[in-house]
Amino acid sequence: MTSFATAALSRVLPPLQLGSLTVDTPVVLAPMAGVTNRAFRTLCREAGASTGHHPGVYVAEMVTSRALVERNSEALRIVTFGDDEVPRSAQVYGVDPATVGAAVRIIVSEDRADHVDLNFGCPVPKVTRKGGGGALPWKRQLFTDIVRAAVEAARPYGVPVTIKMREGIDDEHLTYLEAGTIAEGLGVAAVALHARTVAQHYSGQARWTSIARLKEAVTTVPVLGNGDIWSADDALRMVRETGADGVVVGRGCQGRPWLFADLAAAFHGETVRVRPTLRQVAETIYRHGELMIDYYRDGDTAEHAADAEGKGMRDLRKHMAWYLKGYAVGGEARRALALVSTRAELRERLDALGDAPYPGEAAEGQxxxxxxxxxxxxxYGWLDSRELDATWEAKLREAELSVSGG
Structure with missing residues (x-):
């Protein structure tokens, strides 16, 4: 990888303050189901730290509050962090204030995380069709009660609570300005906005002007921007155009954990960027595989741990196309890597790729x-009223899935 010996120029932004936590680099890895497990977070964090700066905040996969309260083993695995993860950051999803409060209390009272984020932005139909995720802020009192329950549960332990949301359900049902100001008043430590609606899903362009509007409305806590950050230059442009206090990066880092080195350097006024050769990418993939095996080897049962190699390799497969984007490796090699099942196969197939220089723009972008x-x-009838009656309260509890909202 490229060396970061370049002398720092001037900081682009001051450190990010999340309650009592001071984050030197104002960059957050967004939680992504099936992606931001401990193995991938390790790669991203190591890349950011390679610049010599504290690398930011790396959020674990979203976990449902019900699963935590029921002490589901996979839910507890999601909120189990490595010894070197600082700060430890968990994201909770829920639709019942009492359950969310209880889940947050488990996390903070058992010292499982240093920061808790609440998800109000998931656009997945299996969540929104029951009123959860990005649909929930439409019911303003329910949103208020959930945020209040989480903040009050975390406050005695000094753990900051933040929220991540979308603009609203669609252009006719926007909620982000109201939700942001409500959350600010309830004592959250920051508000993050993915500048798309649920209806947009991940299509089109993120509307950064909405981040700027939220920044004007929320004045006492940091506002973080999310959406269409594919490079460090995109992050800098978002900050310039919106006034955001930091950025949240999701899909842009898939297959590119070194993006966090670029981001750390950029926010500290440095211009050097990581441009890996194919051989360097291959070594990153192999290390990712090793970390995945270690992650699954820490299973709670002997059977779980025995299949660690198989589980790790199967989980790694989805990352291959992202890692190899833009590199001329050929269809046969891509297919072989997408079917890898053992560490030995992974090593053999990666070695067969040879080497090639960084392909430039072909490896970048979306x-x-x-x-x-x-x-x-x-x-049915969700948009008819902003209020929630007893019938809806019972139905909403069904929106809490077993482990993760996806």
């Missing part, structure tokens, strides 16, 4: 599938 706008899946 990651994953943006898809197309979608009609939001909502409960």
């Amino acid at each position: 990651r994953g599938r943006a898809g197309t706008p979608k009609t939001p899946h909502l409960p």
